[in-house]
Amino acid sequence: MTPLQPARTLSRPVMSSVSDAARLELLEYLFDHHEDLARCARASLEWLARHAGTKRSMCLIVDHDAGLLVGIAGHGIPSEDVELFTSPLDARDPFVAALSAEGPTVVRPARPDSHTRATPSTLLGAGPLTVVPLRGGRDDDTSALGLLLLRPGTGPSGDISWLATVLGQKLDQIRGHGSLAEEVRKLRRERSLLFTIINAVTDPILLTDTEGRLIVANARAEKLFAASEEESEGRRRAVELNNMLFSAALSRSAVEGGSEARELLLVDPSEGSDLLFEVLSSTVEDPREGTGIVSVLRNITDLRRATEQIEENYQRLRVLEAAARAERDRLNLIIDSVADPIIVTDSTGETVLMNAPAEDLFTVPPGAPESAERNVQANDAHFSSFISGLLLGRTGPGEIRRGEIGLLQPTTSEINPVEAIAGKVQSESGELTAVVTILHDRREAIERAHLYEQLKLASDELQARVQAATAELATQNELLRRQAIELEQASRLKSQFLANMSHEFRTPLNAILGYTHMLLQGVAGDLSLAAKRQLQRIDSNGRHLLTIINEILDITRIEAGKMPIQLSEFSVNDIVPEVMAELDPVIGRSRLKVTPKLSPQAPPVLSDRQKVKQIVVNLLSNALKFTHHGGIDIAVQHDAHRGMLSIAVSDTGIGIAPEHHERIFEDFRQVDDSPSRQYGGTGLGLAICRRLATSLGGRITLRSHLGQGSTFTLTIPVEAPQ
Amino acid sequence: MSTEQGPLILVVDDYEDAREMYAEYLRFCGFRVAEARNGNEALEQAFMLMPDLILMDLSLPGMDGWEATRQLKSDERTRNIPVVALTGHALAGASEGAKRAGCDSFVTKPCLPDDLVVEVRRMLNTVRNA
Numbered sequence: 079m080t081p082l083q084p085a086r087t088l089s090r091p092v093m094s095s096v097s098d099a100a101r102l103e104l105l106e107y108l109f110d111h112h113e114d115l116a117r118c119a120r121a122s123l124e125w126l127a128r129h130a131g132t133k134r135s136m137c138l139i140v141d142h143d144a145g146l147l148v149g150i151a152g153h154g155i156p157s158e159d160v161e162l163f164t165s166p167l168d169a170r171d172p173f174v175a176a177l178s179a180e181g182p183t184v185v186r187p188a189r190p191d192s193h194t195r196a197t198p199s200t201l202l203g204a205g206p207l208t209v210v211p212l213r214g215g216r217d218d219d220t221s222a223l224g225l226l227l228l229r230p231g232t233g234p235s236g237d238i239s240w241l242a243t244v245l246g247q248k249l250d251q252i253r254g255h256g257s258l259a260e261e262v263r264k265l266r267r268e269r270s271l272l273f274t275i276i277n278a279v280t281d282p283i284l285l286t287d288t289e290g291r292l293i294v295a296n297a298r299a300e301k302l303f304a305a306s307e308e309e310s311e312g313r314r315r316a317v318e319l320n321n322m323l324f325s326a327a328l329s330r331s332a333v334e335g336g337s338e339a340r341e342l343l344l345v346d347p348s349e350g351s352d353l354l355f356e357v358l359s360s361t362v363e364d365p366r367e368g369t370g371i372v373s374v375l376r377n378i379t380d381l382r383r384a385t386e387q388i389e390e391n392y393q394r395l396r397v398l399e400a401a402a403r404a405e406r407d408r409l410n411l412i413i414d415s416v417a418d419p420i421i422v423t424d425s426t427g428e429t430v431l432m433n434a435p436a437e438d439l440f441t442v443p444p445g446a447p448e449s450a451e452r453n454v455q456a457n458d459a460h461f462s463s464f465i466s467g468l469l470l471g472r473t474g475p476g477e478i479r480r481g482e483i484g485l486l487q488p489t490t491s492e493i494n495p496v497e498a499i500a501g502k503v504q505s506e507s508g509e510l511t512a513v514v515t516i517l518h519d520r521r522e523a524i525e526r527a528h529l530y531e532q533l534k535l536a537s538d539e540l541q542a543r544v545q546a547a548t549a550e551l552a553t554q555n556e557l558l559r560r561q562a563i564e565l566e567q568a569s570r571l572k573s574q575f576l577a578n579m580s581h582e583f584r585t586p587l588n589a590i591l592g593y594t595h596m597l598l599q600g601v602a603g604d605l606s607l608a609a610k611r612q613l614q615r616i617d618s619n620g621r622h623l624l625t626i627i628n629e630i631l632d633i634t635r636i637e638a639g640k641m642p643i644q645l646s647e648f649s650v651n652d653i654v655p656e657v658m659a660e661l662d663p664v665i666g667r668s669r670l671k672v673t674p675k676l677s678p679q680a681p682p683v684l685s686d687r688q689k690v691k692q693i694v695v696n697l698l699s700n701a702l703k704f705t706h707h708g709g710i711d712i713a714v715q716h717d718a719h720r721g722m723l724s725i726a727v728s729d730t731g732i733g734i735a736p737e738h739h740e741r742i743f744e745d746f747r748q749v750d751d752s753p754s755r756q757y758g759g760t761g762l763g764l765a766i767c768r769r770l771a772t773s774l775g776g777r778i779t780l781r782s783h784l785g786q787g788s789t790f791t792l793t794i795p796v797e798a799p800q
Numbered sequence: 801m802s803t804e805q806g807p808l809i810l811v812v813d814d815y816e817d818a819r820e821m822y823a824e825y826l827r828f829c830g831f832r833v834a835e836a837r838n839g840n841e842a843l844e845q846a847f848m849l850m851p852d853l854i855l856m857d858l859s860l861p862g863m864d865g866w867e868a869t870r871q872l873k874s875d876e877r878t879r880n881i882p883v884v885a886l887t888g889h890a891l892a893g894a895s896e897g898a899k900r901a902g903c904d905s906f907v908t909k910p911c912l913p914d915d916l917v918v919e920v921r922r923m924l925n926t927v928r929n930a
Binding site: 580581582584585586587588589591592593595596599601624 | 815817818821822824825828859887888909910911912913914
C-alpha cells in the first residue's frame with residue numbers, strides 16, 4: 079500500500095521560523111512514530127524536500143541478517159521501486175563502501191549497463207550522488223546503519239547533516255528493540271505481497287476517507303486519480319475532473335444509501351476518451367485510520383458498447399427478418415406457380431418446403447382411398463433414396479444430380495415417371511444448408527421418344543423395303559441383262575435359222591418354179607389350155623411364196639444389221655418409171671390409172687438406190703392392192719429449205735382409220751389380222767419400209783381417212799448419213 | 801447332140817432336181833451340157849472337157865463351190881472359163897464371197913430356167929466380145 083502524495087488540498091501550513099520550527103516538527107513526528115522505521119525515513123525525506131528542496135532522495139538501511147542493502151523510503155521516485163530495491167553487501171560496491179566513510183561522500187556510479195538490477199542511479203537519475211552515512215550515537219560503530227542518497231548540491235548541508243544525525247539515531251533506536259529488523263522484513267513481505275495482489279487487479283480499487291479524499295489506490299486507480307506536478311496539464315486536469323466526479327458519486331451514494339452498483343463516467347487521462355465504470359463501494363472501519371470507503375470500479379465501457387451493438391444488431395436483424403419474410407412469401411408464390419413439383423429438403427433429408435404440385439404427389443388428399451397413402455409412402459421412399467444419394471455423394475457446390483424416379487399419382491395410382499434434378503444449396507462457409515429438387519414430368523418426353531421410336535422403326539422398315547426393292551431391281555436388271563444377251567443370242571440364232579430356212583425353202587421352190595416354167599415353155603411338148611391354166615396357178619402361188627420368203631429374209635437381214643447401205647448418186651425421178659415398169663402386170667390387171675408427178679428441178683440424191691426403189695415398190699403395190707377404183711398418184715417433191723426429197727404415193731382406196739395409223743407399221747400387222755381377212759400379204763411390207771427409210775435417215779408418214787384413200791410419203795435427205 | 805451344136809456348159813449342183821432341170825432346159829435351148837455333183841467332180845470335168853461356161857452352186861458337199869472356183873481361177877488352163885455362181889443364200893455377203901472366190905457372175909435361186917439362160921448368154925457374149 080502506498081501512502082499517496084499529499085494532494086494540494088492536504089498541504090500543511092508553513093511555519094514562520096523555518097529552521098527551528100521545522101526541525102521540531104520532524105522530531106515530534108519521529109517521536110510519535112518511534113516504532114515504524116519506513117515511516118520515519120519517509121517523513122525525513124519529505125521534510126528534506128520541503129525544507130532543503132531535494133527533488134529526489136532515497137533512504138537505504140543495512141540488513142545484516144540478509145547481507146543486503148535495502149531501500150526503505152524514497153521521495154520523487156515510485157515507492158514500489160524503492161521498496162523493491164536491494165543490493166548485496168559487496169565491499170566493492172561504492173555505496174557499500176560509503177557505509178564506512180566518516181561523512182558524506184560523492185559516488186559516481188558506473189555507466190548504467192544492461193543489467194536488469196536497479197541501482198540508485200536508475201532511480202535517482204544519472205550523474206554523481208551524494209551519499210550520507212547514517213550512524214547511531216555510539217562510538218564503537220564503525221559501519222553506518224544506513225545511507226541517505228541525494229543529488230549533490232541540493233539544500234543547505236547543515237540541514238542534511240542534521241537530518242542524517244537525527245535519522246541515524248532514530249534507526250539505531252529502533253534497531254535497539256532487537257527483533258525489529260525481522261519484523262520489518264516480515265511486514266515488508268506482507269506489504270509487498272498485498273501490493274502486488276492489489277496492483278494485479280485490473281479494476282481500479284480505491285480507499286477514501288469519508289470526505290472523499292484518497293488514502294490508498296492501486297496502480298490502475300492511480301492512473302485515473304493521481305498525477306504528479308510534472309505530468310502534463312491535460313492529464314492533471316483530467317485527474318482533477320475524475321476526482322471531482324468520483325467524490326460526487328460517493329456523496330450521492332452516501333445520501334441515497336444502498337450498496338448497489340452505480341455507473342460513473344470518467345475520463346481516461348492518457349487517451350482523453352470516456353470510460354464508463356460501475357462503482358461498488360463499501361464502508362470499512364479501521365480502528366487507527368478511522369472510517370473509510372473502499373470502492374471498486376469495473377470498467378463497463380466495452381460492455382456498454384457491446385450492449386449497444388447488440389441492440390443495434392437486434393434492430394437490424396428485425397428489419398432483415400421482415401425483408402426475408404417478404405422475400406420468402408414472394409418465393410413461395412413463385413414456387414407455387416411453377417407447374418413442376420419443387421421440393422426443398424434440409425441437410426438431413428427432411429422436407430422443408432414443397433410447392434402445390436409437389437404436395438399433390440407427396441401428401442394424402444383428404445378423403446382419398448387407402449391406396450393413396452401407400453402410393454405417397456412409395457413416393458416418399460423413392461424420393462428419399464434419390465436425395466440420400468445426393469447427400470452422401472461428394473457432389474460439389476453448383477453440381478446437379480439427375481435421376482429418373484417412377485412416382486405414383488396418389489389418387490389414381492397412375493405411374494408418373496419424373497426426371498428429378500437436384501442441386502445443393504450451400505452457405506458461404508460451404509456448409510450444406512438445403513437441397514432443392516425439381517421433378518419434371520417425363521411422360522410427354524417418353525411418349526415423344528416412343529413415337530420417335532415407332533417413326534424410326536417405320537423409317538427403318540421403309541428403308542429396308544427400299545433396299546430390298548433396289549436389290550430386287552438390281553436382280554431384275556441383271557436378269558434382264560442376261561435375258562437381253564440371251565435374246566440377242568436367240569435373235570442371232572433366229573436370223574441364222576431363217577437364213578438357213580430360206581435357203582432350204584428356195585431350193586425346192588426353185589425346182590417347182592423352174593419345172594412349172596419349163597412346162598409352160600413347152601419343153602415337154604404342147605399342153606392343153608386347162609393344163610396351162612393350172613400350171614399358171616402353180617406358178618403364181620410359187621411366186622407368192624417366194625415373196626413371203628424374201629420379205630421374212632429382209633426383216634431378218636435388217637434386224638441382224640446385215641443390210642449394208644450402198645450409197646450412190648441417182649435421181650429420184652428415174653426411180654418412179656422403173657417401179658411402174660416392175661409392177662406393170664399388176665397395174666394392168668388393176669385397171670387403175672397410175673399417174674407419175676415428177677419434179678424436174680429436184681437435185682440428184684446420195685442414197686441407196688436399191689432400198690429407195692424397194693420402198694416405192696412396196697408402197698405402190700400396197701396402193702394397188704387396197705384400191706378398187708379411182709387412181710394412184712406418185713409425186714416427187716423437193717424441199718430445198720430442209721434439204722429433203724419426198725415420194726408420195728396417194729390412192730383413192732379404202733383408207734385407214736386413225737387408230738390404225740401406227741399399228742400398220744408393226745411387224746406382221748394388217749388392219750385386219752383375222753384369218754378370214756380379205757387382203758393377203760405377210761404384213762411385213764410397211765415394217766420393212768419403215769426400217770429401210772430409217773436406215774437412210776428418212777421416214778415414212780401416213781395421211782389417211784377411212785374410205786377416202788391414203789397417202790404414204792417417203793421422205794429422205796438429199797444426202798444420206800454415212 | 802453333136803459338139804458342133806453349141807457351147808458346152810458345166811452345171812455343178814448337188815441337188816439333182818435343180819441340176820437336171822437346168823441341164824434339160826439348157827439342152828432344150830441348144831446348149832451342150834455336162835454335169836457335176838460336187839467340187840471335185842467339177843474340177844475333174846472342167847479340166848477334162850474345158851467347158852465354155854460353168855454354172856456353180858456354192859453350197860456343195862465335200863469341196864464347196866467357192867473352193868472349186870478358187871482352184872479353177874488359179875489354174876492357167878481354166879482361168880478364162882466364166883463361172884456363174886448360183887446360190888440359195890440370199891444374205892448379203894454371199895455375192896461378195898463369190899466374187900472374191902473368182903466368180904464372174906452371181907445368180908440367186910430361185911432362178912427361172914429362162915432367166916438363167918439369159919444370164920448364160922450374156923456371159924458368153926461378154927467373153928466372146930472381150
